[in-house]
Amino acid sequence: MKKLVLLFIVVSLFGCQDQSDPGGSSNPFQDKVYLKGLMNAWYLWNDDLSDIDVNNYATQDEMLASLRVEQDKWSLIQDKAEYDAYYGSGQITNGEEGVHGIYMHYATAEDLYIRFSYPGSKAYEAGLRRGTKINKINGLTVSDANSDAINSSLGENLQGVENTFEITIPPVTKYVNGQKSEVSPARDTTITIAKEELIVKPVLLSEVIELPGGKKVGHLVFKSFIETAEEALANAFAEFKSKGVTELVLDLRYNGGGRVNIASQIAGFVAPSSAGGKELFKYQHNELQSSEHDESREIELMESNLDLQRIFIFSEGGTASSSELVINSLKPYMDVQLIGENTYGKPVGSYAFVNENNNAYIYSIISLRILNAAGEGNYFNGIPVDLQVNDDVMYNWADVNEPMLYQALYKIENGTYDNQVVASARMSQIDLEYKNKSFKKGEAKEEAFNTIMVLKK
Structure with missing residues (x-):
């Protein structure tokens, strides 16, 4: 019995009984027996x-869906080949499938913006x-749509399906020589791009911001806890280490999870040096497995550890699983300032x-709870x-006026948040659920594979 450790995120994919069946099982009865x-x-x-009588279920997916308790929104059976491709390289399209890899959102009833796109894609470069x-x-x-x-x-x-976009690229304001300056103006343009295979890039932005007083802040927008994230x-x-960063802003607002070893790696980069070797988190299982499998993960300081006493993390309702593990696990050792919207809520994991006998799934x-x-x-x-x-999609990630980034930088400079700006932003929020209801926050396969996972030794 081979097993990997994982935690699941936000997307409930049940209701589609054939979701795990890539080409038909050679022995569906034995699959159900295995699941039991x-x-x-x-x-x-x-x-x-x-x-459980396995003969009462037509498929293993139907069986699993009926067995899950009400609190369990995540247990799932997946195509192993697609799963391996996603975690190994970030590949989320198969064969001739193509996408632009852009994720949109109406900020007002008439104004449509790009929420994010992946570096390296045609859409991003255009x-x-x-x-x-x-x-x-x-x-x-789009204002009428x-x-x-x-x-x-x-x-x-x-792949190859073309679309033409008439767009306005936003201005970007950054700190230059201690002053806020518009480093690139707004401009209108028209682009035509083709859909393509999509490889997820886990780091959407990495930069060092130098504040007016000279303090250097690392700013990292992190999307996916997959294997390629380790090098990135x-x-x-x-x-960050070479440039003398002493504060860190970690943006996890669209990050639904990924491998637990990457979550541990992040902790090793940011935790104070005094936390080295101490417990980061622990697993708790059911009574049958607890004596043998309850275990703890310790903090292993990385070579580029920043020895921070505080971290600013951005979140919203899609921040889940591995991202929540990072937030919760760091709290005993440092000041974790969480800015944005409450996270999703997934404190359990799975193997x-x-x-x-059937390597397809x-x-x-x-299978476990996770505690700090x-x-x-x-x-x-x-x-x-x-x-x-509020998550304001009208700003580029790097714009120091982006509301979450603005608040983190303001507190670093002034010791408090700018509460007057927060109150004003809340008053101007518009409910646009009816305009945005069918927009996705990621590709379907990407969302399905948002998990916390490591090889279980």
Whole structure:
């Protein structure tokens, strides 16, 4: 019985009974028998399971969906080949599938913006980046449309499908020689790009901001806890260390999770040196597994450890799983200032089992609770923020006036948040759920694979 450790995020994919079946199982009955054994032995809530007759279920997905307790929104069976491709390289398109890799949001009833896009994509290179305003798509005036019309206008998700965007690239304000300066003006342009295969880039932005008083702040926008993040994070923190960074802003607002070893790596970069070798988090299992598998992970300081006493982390409702693990695990050792919106709420994890008799699936069954060194966890309602700030998509990530970044930098400079600005921003918020209801925050496969995972030794 091979197993990997994982935690699941935000997306509930049940209701589609064939979701885990890439090409048809050679023995669906044995798949269900295998799942029954997993649930009885490893499911965190195995005491709540009734006697299972596998013949009562048409598929293993139907069986799992019926067995999950109400609190469990995450146990899932996945295609192993797609799973391996995503975590190994960030690949989330197969065959001839193509996407632009852009994620949009109406900030007002008429104004459509790019929420984010991936560095290296055609869309990103052409100017469709965070804060870019979209005026027309293929001649469609977006102020008169909604997410359904926008999605329809973009055509099939196949490589080579072209779309034309009339856009306004936003100005960017940064600190230059101690003063806020517009380093690039707003400009209108028209671009035509083709859909392409998409490789997720886990780091969306890494930069060093020098404040007027000379203090240097590392600013990292981190999207995905996948294997390629290990090198990307090492490079980012090496730069932070070499440039004398003494404060860090870690943006996890769209980060739904990923491998737990990457979460541990981040802790090793940011935790105070006095925390080295101390407990970062611990796993708790059901009674059948607790004596053998309850274990702790210690803080291993990285070569580019910044020895911080405080960290600013940005969050919103999609911040989940591995991201929440980072937030909760650092709290016993440093001042964690959480800015934005309350996190999603997933304090449990799972082992990703592989049936050696059928290597087609990953069985991600909720199997453990995760607590920090102070024994704190169970944040099923999310981790509350220290300062509520709305996610404003009208700013580029690097713009120092972006509301969350502005507040973090203001507190670093002044010792308090700018509460007057926060109050004003809340008053101007507009409910646009009806315009945005069909926009995705990531590709479907990317969201499905948002997990916390390491190989279980």
